[in-house]
Amino acid sequence: MKTSFRFSAKAGYIVLLTIIFLTQLSCKGIQSALDPAGPESGRINNLWWLLFGVCAVVFILVITFLFYALAHARRYKDGAPIGIDAQKKMTRNISICVAITVIILFVFLVASLTIGKSIYTNSSPDVLTIEVVGHQWWWEVHYPTDEASKRVVTANEIHIPVGQPVRLRLSSGDVIHSFWVPNLQGKMDLIPMHLNSEWIKADHPGVFRGQCAEFCGHQHAHMSLLVIAEPQDQFNAWMDQQRQSTNTPSDPVLQRGQHVFLSSTCILCHTIRGTLANGTNAPDLTHLASRQTIAAGTLPNNRGYLSGWVVDSQSIKPGNKMPPNHLNPDDLQALLTYLESLK
Amino acid sequence: MSTELIEPTATDPAFEREQRDRRELEKTWASEPGILSWLTPTTHHIIGKRYIITAFVFMLLGGIEALMVRIQLWRPENHFLGPDLYNQTFTMHGTTMMFLFAVPVMEGMAIYFVPMMIGTRNVAFPRLNAFAYYLYVIGGIFLYVGFFTNTGADAGWFSYVPLSGPAFSPGKRVDFWAQMITFTEFSGLISAVELVATIFKLRAPGMSLNRIPLFVWAMLVQSFMVIFAMPAVMIASTFLLMDRTVGTHFFNPAEGGDPLMWQHIFWFFGHPEVYIIFIPALGMVSTVVSAFTKRPVFGYTAMVLSLIATAFIGFGLWVHHMFATGLPQLGASFFTAASMMIAIPSGVQIFCWLATLWSGRITMKTPLLYICGFIFIFVIGGLTGVMIASVPFDLQAHDTFFIVAHFHYVLIGGAVFPLIGAIYYWYPKFTGRMYDEYLGKWSFWIIFIGFNITFFPMHILGLKGMPRRVYTYPAYMGWTWLNQLVTIGAVIIAVGGIIFLVNVFISAKSGAIAGPDPWAAPTLEWSISSPPPKYNFVYIPTVRSESALWTRTNDEPVITGVRTDRREVLATRILDAEPDHRYPIAGASIWPLITSLTVAFGFIGSVFFPSWIFWGAGLTVFAFVGWFWPKRTHNEQPEAAR
Numbered sequence A: 001m002k003t004s005f006r007f008s009a010k011a012g013y014i015v016l017l018t019i020i021f022l023t024q025l026s027c028k029g030i031q032s033a034l035d036p037a038g039p040e041s042g043r044i045n046n047l048w049w050l051l052f053g054v055c056a057v058v059f060i061l062v063i064t065f066l067f068y069a070l071a072h073a074r075r076y077k078d079g080a081p082i083g084i085d086a087q088k089k090m091t092r093n094i095s096i097c098v099a100i101t102v103i104i105l106f107v108f109l110v111a112s113l114t115i116g117k118s119i120y121t122n123s124s125p126d127v128l129t130i131e132v133v134g135h136q137w138w139w140e141v142h143y144p145t146d147e148a149s150k151r152v153v154t155a156n157e158i159h160i161p162v163g164q165p166v167r168l169r170l171s172s173g174d175v176i177h178s179f180w181v182p183n184l185q186g187k188m189d190l191i192p193m194h195l196n197s198e199w200i201k202a203d204h205p206g207v208f209r210g211q212c213a214e215f216c217g218h219q220h221a222h223m224s225l226l227v228i229a230e231p232q233d234q235f236n237a238w239m240d241q242q243r244q245s246t247n248t249p250s251d252p253v254l255q256r257g258q259h260v261f262l263s264s265t266c267i268l269c270h271t272i273r274g275t276l277a278n279g280t281n282a283p284d285l286t287h288l289a290s291r292q293t294i295a296a297g298t299l300p301n302n303r304g305y306l307s308g309w310v311v312d313s314q315s316i317k318p319g320n321k322m323p324p325n326h327l328n329p330d331d332l333q334a335l336l337t338y339l340e341s342l343k
Numbered sequence B: 001m002s003t004e005l006i007e008p009t010a011t012d013p014a015f016e017r018e019q020r021d022r023r024e025l026e027k028t029w030a031s032e033p034g035i036l037s038w039l040t041p042t043t044h045h046i047i048g049k050r051y052i053i054t055a056f057v058f059m060l061l062g063g064i065e066a067l068m069v070r071i072q073l074w075r076p077e078n079h080f081l082g083p084d085l086y087n088q089t090f091t092m093h094g095t096t097m098m099f100l101f102a103v104p105v106m107e108g109m110a111i112y113f114v115p116m117m118i119g120t121r122n123v124a125f126p127r128l129n130a131f132a133y134y135l136y137v138i139g140g141i142f143l144y145v146g147f148f149t150n151t152g153a154d155a156g157w158f159s160y161v162p163l164s165g166p167a168f169s170p171g172k173r174v175d176f177w178a179q180m181i182t183f184t185e186f187s188g189l190i191s192a193v194e195l196v197a198t199i200f201k202l203r204a205p206g207m208s209l210n211r212i213p214l215f216v217w218a219m220l221v222q223s224f225m226v227i228f229a230m231p232a233v234m235i236a237s238t239f240l241l242m243d244r245t246v247g248t249h250f251f252n253p254a255e256g257g258d259p260l261m262w263q264h265i266f267w268f269f270g271h272p273e274v275y276i277i278f279i280p281a282l283g284m285v286s287t288v289v290s291a292f293t294k295r296p297v298f299g300y301t302a303m304v305l306s307l308i309a310t311a312f313i314g315f316g317l318w319v320h321h322m323f324a325t326g327l328p329q330l331g332a333s334f335f336t337a338a339s340m341m342i343a344i345p346s347g348v349q350i351f352c353w354l355a356t357l358w359s360g361r362i363t364m365k366t367p368l369l370y371i372c373g374f375i376f377i378f379v380i381g382g383l384t385g386v387m388i389a390s391v392p393f394d395l396q397a398h399d400t401f402f403i404v405a406h407f408h409y410v411l412i413g414g415a416v417f418p419l420i421g422a423i424y425y426w427y428p429k430f431t432g433r434m435y436d437e438y439l440g441k442w443s444f445w446i447i448f449i450g451f452n453i454t455f456f457p458m459h460i461l462g463l464k465g466m467p468r469r470v471y472t473y474p475a476y477m478g479w480t481w482l483n484q485l486v487t488i489g490a491v492i493i494a495v496g497g498i499i500f501l502v503n504v505f506i507s508a509k510s511g512a513i514a515g516p517d518p519w520a521a522p523t524l525e526w527s528i529s530s531p532p533p534k535y536n537f538v539y540i541p542t543v544r545s546e547s548a549l550w551t552r553t554n555d556e557p558v559i560t561g562v563r564t565d566r567r568e569v570l571a572t573r574i575l576d577a578e579p580d581h582r583y584p585i586a587g588a589s590i591w592p593l594i595t596s597l598t599v600a601f602g603f604i605g606s607v608f609f610p611s612w613i614f615w616g617a618g619l620t621v622f623a624f625v626g627w628f629w630p631k632r633t634h635n636e637q638p639e640a641a642r
Helices: A003-026 A039-078 A086-122 A232-243 A252-262 A303-315 A329-340 B013-028 B045-073 B082-117 B128-148 B173-203 B213-243 B259-293 B302-314 B329-341 B344-357 B366-388 B391-395 B400-431 B437-462 B480-510 B591-608 B612-629
Strands: A128-135 A136-144 A152-155 A158-160 A166-172 A178-179 A189-192 A194-198 A205-209 A224-230 B567-571 B579-582
Touching: A039 A086, A039 B344, A039 B366, A039 B391, A086 A194, A086 B329, A086 B344, A086 B391, A128 A158, A128 A178, A128 A189, A136 A158, A152 A158, A152 A232, A158 A232, A166 A178, A166 A189, A189 A194, A194 B612, A232 A252, A303 A329, B013 B579, B045 B082, B045 B128, B045 B480, B082 B173, B082 B213, B082 B259, B082 B400, B128 B173, B128 B591, B173 B213, B173 B567, B173 B591, B213 B259, B213 B302, B213 B591, B259 B302, B259 B344, B259 B366, B259 B400, B259 B579, B302 B344, B329 B344, B329 B366, B329 B391, B366 B391, B366 B400, B366 B437, B391 B400, B391 B437, B400 B437, B400 B480, B591 B612
Parallel strands: A128 A166, A158 A224
Antiparallel strands: A128 A136, A136 A152, A166 A194, A178 A189, A205 A224, B567 B579
16 A cells, blocks of 8 residues: 555656646747757757657656566565566566667767768858957857958847858957857857857747857856848848947937046046947947847947946946946046947 | 584683683783873774764754755745855865765774775774874864964865965965875875785785675775876875965966966865765775675675775766866767776666565665665765766756755765664674664665655755856846755754654664674674773684674684784784784884874964975974884883884
8 A cells, every 4th residue: 555655646746747847848938948949959859859859758667567566576585586587588688688788879970970071061151251259258259250350249239141051260368258148059068268159040930049058157147149130231231330430429418428428437448449448358339229239238228227337337347347437427427328339 | 604603611721721821811901091081092983983973963963054054045035144144154065075974974884894894903003094194184274274264265075276275365274275185195195105015914814705795895996996097186185285385486377377287186086075975984884785685795795896996997987077167079079988887887886786685585674775775865866976977968057056956965964874784783893782773764765765755855956957056046036945945954854863863873772782793783893792802802803704694603713823912903914814923913003193293283284374384394204203203012022114
């Protein structure tokens, strides 16, 4: 009686867990590895379901046999020793199980190598290259071109055209980070003085969130980015806009805002192309207002959050490299208006 | 069967002689009087017990840290710990569990049981054994002094450079971590040498290599792994410390150093480390399965070869921790194949245990329950291990909660469940009393269910994109309720753990008297009284199979002639355990403690002033003079110098 209760409790528990598991997996998550939006993540997703399916069967078989063995063994209570024949049979059965294990592993190995090869290579000649440099705790993004005037530098947001393979060249400016946008591709480390690369491609338009996956210090948790896949013409328009430098504003509020920016410590770290500010320790702000988030995906990009960030970023993202700025209210409002004008 | 020896009568001359020898052994092996009995013991029971208790104290600290981490992750944007303390807490949790709990507790179990299981009186080098323990405990205290004085390591338990280097981790935090590694690895190496020598040379006559109990085999294999793996991490941590304190550039990319070199050296240790923890547990599983099925484990040779194969393959897998570092595909595929291959010896062992259970006469007591829990959990952990051996899938799973789930399934399921099972199993031998079966079963079910509630959802969290080591997450990620489930599970495990400790403490006072062999188990430790006498055996036994007590006959010969008036053991030959010579071993001594203090002086001092390593070394020379000073035993016979 007691035994049967134990077994049924365990069985019920397994069923419960399986239900939880399946309901959860069917959910499409924001940053889910099982919600592929590109060919690479799609293949990895297929590989996962193969691995999961086979492993689930193996697990159920092993546990079934464990219960069977526990139940069966009770018949031996009389102490009858097992004979030579039974031993031979057991040896044979174990050998069969080991052989099956080897076959399964071989299938896994072949599947893994095949898919591994396909996600690391690209056959299309039409390739866009983007450079990503990891920093504590933000992402610097370059769209390299031969002409200096056409370069595009942004941060924490990567725009890519739908359907075009993109090669990311990954490196780091300080410690090791890891670039990971699960909807599109597995992760790849950004290592100082090393250059890694990986392929991504989006099958349909969308905004895909990614996050640093290698522990990189205090604000590892707040180092995310967005990959925005858009149709080719929208992407081209975005590129054209990003290539622009800023002009000296004519509006007095904007002029005051620019003056506040250029006369404070901001310029030691930030760049606004078209002005004297050309620091490289922090995100390029030339087109700050065109981005969806600030502080590497920590906050939405609107005036309220921007204001809090400028004044006291340490209370939002403790340990980040931006100092607090004690500005009088009018200066602050002018600065915010200026920053919001940097479309 | 084994206990049915001929009952001696009081007038029997053999019985009288045994009583006389017993009295003399009691005197020879007695502790020093007074405070010295705390500072000088070298018997393996005392050192082993200290290891186990110390390791469990560290496990409690590590467990509290785990709960703190879980409270922080209870809801999005939580402010319970904040990033600085959170990073210290998870680093301390990982470091404590790996270096200060898992390895030392296995060493402790081995130091306590191996001499009894192979039929000898003590380990081969008793003073060295005590020395290793002191180094371990000083290293652990050192790390925790740092933590409690806001100098807790915060770069993760594998401290990747450059984050842990001088440029990005100023201050002394990582120095404390790196020097703690030196302490514990030094200690681990010494214990390993100790166990290899003991197992090779001090086995009871008749215990040839093919009759060694499986737990002892496991410890032998583990000790060899320690000897080959731990020098790597000592070198890594020393390089790191030198980069940080004396300005070398081993890992500084700007000066031609290489951050990936750290990962290679660390994981060349770090992956075998997992098996260093896991292989002793495999031995414990075999021991418990055999005792509670009343059968020798099916396929002894296959089991031993699987252990050895696991150890060998375990050294060829380290790169699977580095699949995301941009390795060439061909190299990565080699490590994929090797990582999958390790499933084969693990599979062989699982199948052999299932066969043993299938053919055995099962008594379903708490220890065996833990072993069944082990099989359930470890199979899941093993299968997820096969999954992440695959490079493409690992690129998604790596550094996410999927990995956290995986390694807790293999380390808690694979090592802690067998360990707790083994502690219940050997509890009567430790204390002379039985544990409470009712509480034992409750503790099992609570821990088992709590474990799965805690760690199973982590797989899903990882697949849903939650990286490990994040101190917080935004609410819109959809990770909240799974994290809350995990935290609830962690509390359930804590409750189960408390029941286990209550059982251990209460039963030590009020449990039923166990007698020498409550389980009718097959290995030699059950042939002596519980708790064991300090000298273990009045006469060294002989054995004729790996289940020594099950095949023992009434006229089983014993070895006489090993001296009882000084501490002496019988050395036997490596392969067939034929008696070779008598071997005097050291008694109580204060020098291991003093030497460990001088070594600690050098190690700890060098964190602050590099030159102190030389002062420490100088003092250690004086300590060694004391250690090796020739002594005369009470009957004026010079002890052989060692």
